[in-house]
Amino acid sequence: MSESGDATHDADTSGVRRRTFIGASLTVGGAIGVMPLLSSCSTEPDEPQQVSTTVRMRVNGQEHTVEVDNRTSLLDLLRERVGLTGTKKGCDHGACGACTIHVDGQRVVSCLTFAVMHDGAAVTTIEGLERNGRLHPLQQAFIDHDALQCGYCTPGQIMSGAACIREGRTGTPAEIREAMSGNICRCGAYPHIVDAITAVAQRGG
Structure with missing residues (x-):
């Protein structure tokens, strides 16, 4: 065979090799791209996810065991499951403070925390402040100082106020207002709320 013939043969062979390589690359690439799609179409069921949890907590001195949806807020557990x-x-967004309670001695906005996060906790609500039928001093002070109007925010105000007194954040009216700034009163009873908290703090809580 002539040199020109050999060159032509080599060129043809090289072309075949290139076409084979390109074809193989496209085939492999396509297979890799399809694999995730095939995986997502698997007929095997997904691993079942846990959607509820048994929560045990001590609420106002009483033990409660409740199975709740994992998305249930502590507020909804207290209102709907514990009664x-x-x-x-109020707002259900943590902005008004109406749902303030105490968890392990600390004030908490209960609409913003999940019940399952407080398994084993000690919870105090407004119902748990009185002792042996006697109002908590701050509950009585709210009455004496006319620190409420419609009353909707009052439980959260009292729970927050009691925490402020315990925390020692009642040195001046300005300090009280700052410590209570997370609790909104749409009726505007703020001056009387400060007066009630001041009176109890001065008596030593």
């Missing part, structure tokens, strides 16, 4: 409706649902 303590004194804690109010």
